[in-house]
Amino acid sequence: xxxxxxxxxxxxxxxxxxxxxxxxxxxxxxxxxxxxxxxxxxxxxxxxxxxxxxxxxxxxxxxxxxxxxxxxxxxxxxxxxxxxxxxxxxxxxxxxxxxxxxxxxxxxxxxxxxxxxxxxxxxxxxxxxxxxxxxxxxxxxxxxxxxxxxxxxxxxxxxxxxxxxxxxxxxxxxxxxxxxxxxxxxxxxxxxxxxxxxxxxxxxxxxxxxxxxxxxxxxxxxxxxxxxxxxxxxxxxxxxxxxxxxxxxxxxxxxxxxxxxxxxxxxxxxxxxxxxxxxxxxxxxxxxxxxxxxxxxxxxxxxxxxxxxxxxxxxxxxxxxxxxxxxxxxxxxxxxxxxxxxxxxxxxxxxxxxxxxxxxxxxxxxxxxxxxxxxxxxxxxxxxxxxxxxxxxxxxxxxxxxxxxxxxxxxxxxxxxxxxxxxxxxxxxxxxxxxxxxxxxxxxxxxxxxxxxxxxxxxxxxxxxxxxxxxxxxxxxxxxxxxxxxxxxxx
Amino acid sequence: xxxxxxxxxxxxxxxxxxxxxxxxxxxxxxxxxxxxxxxxxxxxxxxxxxxxxxxxxxxxxxxxxxxxxxxxxxxxxxxxxxxxxxxxxxxxxxxxxxxxxxxxxxxxxxxxxxxxxxxxxxxxxxxxxxxxxxxxxxxxxxxxxxxxxxxxxxxxxxxxxxxxxxxxxxxxxxxxxxxxxxxxxxxxxxxxxxxxxxxxxxxxxxxxxxxxxxxxxxxxxxxxxxxxxxxxxxxxxxxxxxxxxxxxxxxxxxxxxxxxxxxxxxxxx
Numbered sequence: 001x002x003x004x005x006x007x008x009x010x011x012x013x014x015x016x017x018x019x020x021x022x023x024x025x026x027x028x029x030x031x032x033x034x035x036x037x038x039x040x041x042x043x044x045x046x047x048x049x050x051x052x053x054x055x056x057x058x059x060x061x062x063x064x065x066x067x068x069x070x071x072x073x074x075x076x077x078x079x080x081x082x083x084x085x086x087x088x089x090x091x092x093x094x095x096x097x098x099x100x101x102x103x104x105x106x107x108x109x110x111x112x113x114x115x116x117x118x119x120x121x122x123x124x125x126x127x128x129x130x131x132x133x134x135x136x137x138x139x140x141x142x143x144x145x146x147x148x149x150x151x152x153x154x155x156x157x158x159x160x161x162x163x164x165x166x167x168x169x170x171x172x173x174x175x176x177x178x179x180x181x182x183x184x185x186x187x188x189x190x191x192x193x194x195x196x197x198x199x200x201x202x203x204x205x206x207x208x209x210x211x212x213x214x215x216x217x218x219x220x221x222x223x224x225x226x227x228x229x230x231x232x233x234x235x236x237x238x239x240x241x242x243x244x245x246x247x248x249x250x251x252x253x254x255x256x257x258x259x260x261x262x263x264x265x266x267x268x269x270x271x272x273x274x275x276x277x278x279x280x281x282x283x284x285x286x287x288x289x290x291x292x293x294x295x296x297x298x299x300x301x302x303x304x305x306x307x308x309x310x311x312x313x314x315x316x317x318x319x320x321x322x323x324x325x326x327x328x329x330x331x332x333x334x335x336x337x338x339x340x341x342x343x344x345x346x347x348x349x350x351x352x353x354x355x356x357x358x359x360x361x362x363x364x365x366x367x368x369x370x371x372x373x374x375x376x377x378x379x380x381x382x383x384x385x386x387x388x389x390x391x392x393x394x395x396x397x398x399x400x401x402x403x404x405x406x407x408x409x410x411x412x413x414x415x416x417x418x419x420x421x422x423x424x425x426x427x428x429x430x431x432x433x434x435x436x437x438x439x440x441x442x443x444x445x446x447x448x449x450x451x452x453x454x455x456x457x458x459x460x461x462x463x464x465x466x467x468x469x470x471x472x473x474x475x476x477x478x479x480x481x482x483x484x485x486x487x488x489x490x491x
Numbered sequence: 492x493x494x495x496x497x498x499x500x501x502x503x504x505x506x507x508x509x510x511x512x513x514x515x516x517x518x519x520x521x522x523x524x525x526x527x528x529x530x531x532x533x534x535x536x537x538x539x540x541x542x543x544x545x546x547x548x549x550x551x552x553x554x555x556x557x558x559x560x561x562x563x564x565x566x567x568x569x570x571x572x573x574x575x576x577x578x579x580x581x582x583x584x585x586x587x588x589x590x591x592x593x594x595x596x597x598x599x600x601x602x603x604x605x606x607x608x609x610x611x612x613x614x615x616x617x618x619x620x621x622x623x624x625x626x627x628x629x630x631x632x633x634x635x636x637x638x639x640x641x642x643x644x645x646x647x648x649x650x651x652x653x654x655x656x657x658x659x660x661x662x663x664x665x666x667x668x669x670x671x672x673x674x675x676x677x678x679x680x681x682x683x684x685x686x687x688x689x690x691x692x693x694x695x696x697x698x699x700x701x702x703x704x705x706x707x708x709x710x711x712x713x714x715x716x717x718x719x720x721x722x723x724x725x726x727x728x729x730x731x732x733x734x735x736x737x738x739x740x741x742x743x744x745x746x747x748x749x750x751x752x753x754x755x756x757x758x759x760x
Contacts, residue, residue, distance in 0.1 A: 101727055105529070119726075308666060359530075471619070476618065480621050482712075483710065483711045484709075486707050487711060491722050491723055491726065
């Protein structure tokens, strides 16, 4: 009987061990992304185009995030407005990471992983991602100089290159030219990178002078908590160095940063926190109130960069970005931290996503072909709003030209030719060239990619919210985060 | 033949236990000697050496031991004291037992809100959840939750002590303390070993409350071994995770075996 039990046991073990699938040659790819709203449709359209060009290939795109809730809201003037509401759910991100972890650890998972949320550094450390340099080196059709090579260089570590971005992003800085004296203006115009500390040092005396005559000046159209996020992104590797597994919240910088931001908000230098956006009360909240406000500095996303050059063109539509008067804004440059680091990002949603290849994939070569296709100028037809600067230089120029002729210089717009670039006038061409030159120049200034972990970032942001709500002191918070993040890094 | 019949009866259960516990455990022990679960190389004891050198593991181990060292005696002392108090309460005894058993059946998740309200804001000027006081918070929660379970066990042990022992002691003029030391305590030893074993096992389960209340990365004073294992699971460090679970299981098996031997010995005294 004992023999029977032992045999049964061994049989069960063997059956459990034989759970793997047989490997078959196939031309099927699965792509997994978190974002269902922008990234998934983009990848699906690109996949459709790729499958059209390669009929023997089948690509399935999976996503995880929930779709936004859409409601109709009646405004004060009787008109109705469609309002979409989307929760930024940290739990949803964690659930997605858990799902992908389980798939990877069972030897499966999607062939291509979109790193809009996933902790790529952990996957790379655990050997779950294929080194893309191998494909780049062996692919005769791949020319690194078709891309912004410095961006790829910054993503490459000693262990390899594990994510390939479709586009990259950075914030830029403008100043209100009516506020500053000639010497200050020259300083802002002739330098390329600025720390927030230096901006506040220049901005405060200028604001004091301005307040004598006008009261609507403020330092920045942002809240302390939002500005903290910007500063945290700038100093990320100082606070959390994922590669060297060190945390540094207790050297004073973090505490000073929080106290300074709180002071700025308390003294009215920053825009006050907006009332909580609620779908039921949204009709009473608007951004129009800020249309006449003036701000010494504005940190802007790439979305508005072209507008800085096209703004004076008579054919460019007037736009209100909800950040006060923009007519007198002039580009200053990029933000850096006090260590001289000028970071870039991919953005967490949208086509700013980067992609990597699952080391478990049986179709790695095909996966590389699709990633290359995603980042090529071939998909410019569907890359209407790249959410950043396309990494492929040709794709960027074509994308910018289409945006110019279809949006900023609207007189060219022809519904029959929508989506196609049209020849610009010499004046428009000059503005266009200035824009592309600025993008190229700013790109050359980027020198840092901070490896981040969405779970750690969420932990810090949630904890800092407690500080701004007055529930914890900056010193206690710094100690708390130092302990928790160190623990996380050293597990 | 009858012996074989008995084995046949337990075979379905044995198959289920083997499929869902024994075999996965053996596979996970195998992972603990590999560099990675899928397509990894054999690395011998490297994962165990890394584990023992890990500050997070050592912190989790130390905290778990400290918590066990504090919570188990506390819980046993309180539950024994309560059992002695309510054993002679007559008709109200079931009511008292019911009251102390309620925490055991309330889901941990449901209680998190209450604990947050109680300890979340800086009561008495102390940040109970994010300072070294967090250990006290966890001890309170543990004792509150497990008091009823041990109470029932002790009450059953007390009811098994023949009343004649007490009557004889009283006739001889023994006082309460002496009765406890010479009659109650020696006769409770077998059940005390069971209570001790159950308390130790339950002390490892406190992770659920700590996790729900303070998250995956609580204050370092309440970072337990289970945090280490849970977080390594989420960070895909399966070799280290399986090394930790193997060591943990080994310790638990030795501890349980030792306690069961002790229980056998005390029950024959």
